[in-house]
Amino acid sequence: MLHKKGCIPTYLAALIGASFAFPALSNPVQGLEAGAEDVERVEVIGARQAYRGNFSTLETPQSELVISSDVLIDAGAFDLSQALDLSSSVARQNNFGGLWNSFAVRGFVGDENLPSNYLVNGFNAGRGFGGARDLSGIESVEVLKGPRAAIFGRGEPGGTINLVTKRPTFDKEGNIRVLAGSFDTYRVDLDYTTPISDDIAVRFVGYYEDAESFRDTIETKRRAMSPSIAWQIDDKSQLVYELEYSRQEVPFDRGVIAIDGVLGLIPESRFLGEPGEGPMEADVLGHQLEYQHDFNDNWSALVGVNYRDTSLEGSATETGFGDVIDGEINRFRRTRDYDATYQVFRAELTGEFELAGLAHRLIVGIDSDEFENDQVFLRVRGDQFINVFNPVYGAYPLPTPGPNTDRVETQESLGVFIQDQISITDKLDIRIGARFDDYEQELINRRSDTTATQTESRVSPQFGIVYQTTDTLSLYAAYGENFRPLSGNDADGNGFEPNQSSSMEAGIKFTLNDGNLTGTVALFRVEQENLLVVDDPTAFTSAAIGEAESQGIEIDLNGEIGDGLMLWASYSYVDAQTENAFFDANFGFTVEAGSPLLNIPEHQLSLQLVKESELSGRPFEYGGGVVYVGDRNGFFGTDFELPSYTLARAFVNYEISESLSVRGELENLFDETYYLNSFADVWVQPGAPRNFRVSATYRF
Structure with missing residues (x-):
C-alpha cells in the first residue's frame, strides 16, 4: 500500500534530494567500535529530539516529564499504560x-472510538488498531504537558505523549531476559546492538509473551x-531506518458489571463474554526513516518519513446496557474488521543567531500526514443471556451479526510551523510560535453509498515566558491554542467542526542536590468546545456540542536525593467537568452542566524509592512504589463512581556476576480489590490481585 496517492514515493524522492540534515538521534551513534585503532573515531553529533530544539529544563516554558528506561524497569512497566501510571497528570480511560x-492528560481524552494518539520519535503513531503498546523497543516515555499544536500539529489539548525508541550504537552489547510470573505468565526479551562496519x-529488539490471566478463560x-540500522555517513550526517512489527492475540474482555450500581457482587475474575469466540487479532507493520545533519555548531536540520499499517479483527460477545434480572443480563455479538494506515512526512530546520542584539533559537519546518481509517462493523442483538452468578458458556449458538457500519474515513493535513525563543536578557526568555494547518477530511459511507467532505484551515498560536532567577530556579508561564479533527459523521452524514481548546499554565522549575534532583510545580487551566457526544446510537452518529474545562495543579520531583537513593514523585489535583448541558442519546438522559468527566480522579499520586547498594561485593538494588488513584466518575452523566485505590509494589535486583542478574517483583502487595477504568456500570475493568514476577537477565 506504499503507492497510495503517490505519497511515499514523493516523500522518498524529497528525502534523497534534500540537503536538509537531522538533529541527533535519541540514542545517537556513539563512535566506532573500540579497538579499531586505524580508524578515526566518530563523535556524537549532539542529542536533540525532533520538534524540540536545544533547551534545558529550566529554559522551557512548559511542563515536561521524561520517564527513563531505568525508571520504567524499576516500576515494572511493560506496556504504555503502566508507564503512564508514573505521571499523575495522566488518567487511564476505557481501553x-x-x-x-x-x-487522558490533564483531564481530557480524545475520541472514545479510537485509541489515544501518541508520537514515536515525533511521528504520529497511536491512532491505529495495533493493540496495546509494549515497551520492549522503547528507551524513554515523554509526557509533554499542555497544548503542543503550535509545533506538533493537531492533537490532544491536555498534552502529548512521545515514545523514544531504542536505536543502534557502535558499542557491541546485548542482553536476553527470561521471565515467569503469576497467572502462568512467560516472556522472553532480546536486545542486541553491534557495528557491522566502520560506519x-x-x-x-524483540519479545514473545504467553500469559493467562486472573480473569477466567x-x-x-x-x-x-x-x-x-544506523548509517554514520560522516561526522555531521546520519541516516536511521526502523521497522516495527507486532502481533497480539487478545480476547475481547469488557470486564465486570456493577449490579444495581454496586461493584463486588461478582468476583473480579468473572468473564461474561464467550470464550468460544477466540481472540481478537491486532497487527502492526511500520517503517520510520530519518536523515539528519549538522551544518555547523549552530544550525541543523532533519527530514523524516513514517508509514504505519495496523489492523484489528475478530468477533466478541459483550454485555449490554440492560439491568440484571433474576441473575441474568442480555448480551450482543459484534464483529470488527478495522484497518488503518498512517503516513507522515516532516522536515525541520533549527538554529541559533543574533539579531538586533538579541539571541534567537529558531525552529521552522513543514510536515504532512494522512490517516485512513477503514471500519467494517457487524452487530446482532437478541436473546443471548448469561447468568452473572453462575455463567454457562456456550449455552447459545453464536448468532450471525448483521451490517451496522461500513465506512472509510481519510484525514489529510499539511502544516507549516515556526517557533522562536528570544533571550531578552541573560535571565529572561520569551517564546513565540504559530502553526498553520490545512486539513481535509473525506468520509465514504459504503452502506448508504454517500460521500461527505470538508476542509478546514487553522492557526494555532503559542506564547511563553521563562525567567531564570538563579542557576537552580526558573519561573514560567505559557498560553496555547489547540485543535483536533473529529472522526465520524452527524445525523445528516456530514463531518464535524474540529475540537477547539485553549490552555494556560504557570509554574516553577528547580533543581536540587547539585542538579541531581529536578522538580516542577505547575498550575493549569484548559477549556474545550466541540466535544463529541452520541446523537443516535443505532445509526452510530454523533454531535459536536459538548463543552468542558479542566484546571488543577501538578507537582513532579525526581532524581537522586541521597547516596544511591533515587526518588520519583508525581502528584496532581485535577478538576475536570462539563460546561454545558446536553442530551446523551447513547443512554437516553441529559448530562448536566458541571458533571465530572469520565475516569478522571481529582487526586492522583505516583511515588517510587529505589536504593542502590552492594551485597557480597556485588551490586544490589531494591525499592518499591505506591500509586494512589482517587474516586472517579464511572458512568458519564450519572453518580456511579469507581472507588479510590492504593497499590503498593516492591522489587529486588541482584547482579550475580558482570553478565548475569536476577530480579524479583511483587505487585499489589496488600491484595487490594480495585478498578482501573470503565465506560459504564456494565463495562468496568478490574485490576489484578497480588501477583509476582521473577526474571533473569544475561548480558553479552
Missing part, C-alpha cells in the same frame, strides 16, 4: 476490552520485533 491504549550499526499471546 476497549484491553485492545488499545486510552488515556554502520544495527540493533534488534482469558489467555493472551503477544510478540514483536523492532530491527533498526
Whole structure:
C-alpha cells in the first residue's frame, strides 16, 4: 500500500534530494567500535529530539516529564499504560476490552472510538488498531504537558505523549531476559546492538509473551520485533531506518458489571463474554526513516518519513446496557474488521543567531500526514443471556451479526510551523510560535453509498515566558491554542467542526542536590468546545456540542536525593467537568452542566524509592512504589463512581556476576480489590490481585 496517492514515493524522492540534515538521534551513534585503532573515531553529533530544539529544563516554558528506561524497569512497566501510571497528570480511560491504549492528560481524552494518539520519535503513531503498546523497543516515555499544536500539529489539548525508541550504537552489547510470573505468565526479551562496519550499526529488539490471566478463560499471546540500522555517513550526517512489527492475540474482555450500581457482587475474575469466540487479532507493520545533519555548531536540520499499517479483527460477545434480572443480563455479538494506515512526512530546520542584539533559537519546518481509517462493523442483538452468578458458556449458538457500519474515513493535513525563543536578557526568555494547518477530511459511507467532505484551515498560536532567577530556579508561564479533527459523521452524514481548546499554565522549575534532583510545580487551566457526544446510537452518529474545562495543579520531583537513593514523585489535583448541558442519546438522559468527566480522579499520586547498594561485593538494588488513584466518575452523566485505590509494589535486583542478574517483583502487595477504568456500570475493568514476577537477565 506504499503507492497510495503517490505519497511515499514523493516523500522518498524529497528525502534523497534534500540537503536538509537531522538533529541527533535519541540514542545517537556513539563512535566506532573500540579497538579499531586505524580508524578515526566518530563523535556524537549532539542529542536533540525532533520538534524540540536545544533547551534545558529550566529554559522551557512548559511542563515536561521524561520517564527513563531505568525508571520504567524499576516500576515494572511493560506496556504504555503502566508507564503512564508514573505521571499523575495522566488518567487511564476505557481501553476497549484491553485492545488499545486510552488515556487522558490533564483531564481530557480524545475520541472514545479510537485509541489515544501518541508520537514515536515525533511521528504520529497511536491512532491505529495495533493493540496495546509494549515497551520492549522503547528507551524513554515523554509526557509533554499542555497544548503542543503550535509545533506538533493537531492533537490532544491536555498534552502529548512521545515514545523514544531504542536505536543502534557502535558499542557491541546485548542482553536476553527470561521471565515467569503469576497467572502462568512467560516472556522472553532480546536486545542486541553491534557495528557491522566502520560506519554502520544495527540493533534488534524483540519479545514473545504467553500469559493467562486472573480473569477466567482469558489467555493472551503477544510478540514483536523492532530491527533498526544506523548509517554514520560522516561526522555531521546520519541516516536511521526502523521497522516495527507486532502481533497480539487478545480476547475481547469488557470486564465486570456493577449490579444495581454496586461493584463486588461478582468476583473480579468473572468473564461474561464467550470464550468460544477466540481472540481478537491486532497487527502492526511500520517503517520510520530519518536523515539528519549538522551544518555547523549552530544550525541543523532533519527530514523524516513514517508509514504505519495496523489492523484489528475478530468477533466478541459483550454485555449490554440492560439491568440484571433474576441473575441474568442480555448480551450482543459484534464483529470488527478495522484497518488503518498512517503516513507522515516532516522536515525541520533549527538554529541559533543574533539579531538586533538579541539571541534567537529558531525552529521552522513543514510536515504532512494522512490517516485512513477503514471500519467494517457487524452487530446482532437478541436473546443471548448469561447468568452473572453462575455463567454457562456456550449455552447459545453464536448468532450471525448483521451490517451496522461500513465506512472509510481519510484525514489529510499539511502544516507549516515556526517557533522562536528570544533571550531578552541573560535571565529572561520569551517564546513565540504559530502553526498553520490545512486539513481535509473525506468520509465514504459504503452502506448508504454517500460521500461527505470538508476542509478546514487553522492557526494555532503559542506564547511563553521563562525567567531564570538563579542557576537552580526558573519561573514560567505559557498560553496555547489547540485543535483536533473529529472522526465520524452527524445525523445528516456530514463531518464535524474540529475540537477547539485553549490552555494556560504557570509554574516553577528547580533543581536540587547539585542538579541531581529536578522538580516542577505547575498550575493549569484548559477549556474545550466541540466535544463529541452520541446523537443516535443505532445509526452510530454523533454531535459536536459538548463543552468542558479542566484546571488543577501538578507537582513532579525526581532524581537522586541521597547516596544511591533515587526518588520519583508525581502528584496532581485535577478538576475536570462539563460546561454545558446536553442530551446523551447513547443512554437516553441529559448530562448536566458541571458533571465530572469520565475516569478522571481529582487526586492522583505516583511515588517510587529505589536504593542502590552492594551485597557480597556485588551490586544490589531494591525499592518499591505506591500509586494512589482517587474516586472517579464511572458512568458519564450519572453518580456511579469507581472507588479510590492504593497499590503498593516492591522489587529486588541482584547482579550475580558482570553478565548475569536476577530480579524479583511483587505487585499489589496488600491484595487490594480495585478498578482501573470503565465506560459504564456494565463495562468496568478490574485490576489484578497480588501477583509476582521473577526474571533473569544475561548480558553479552
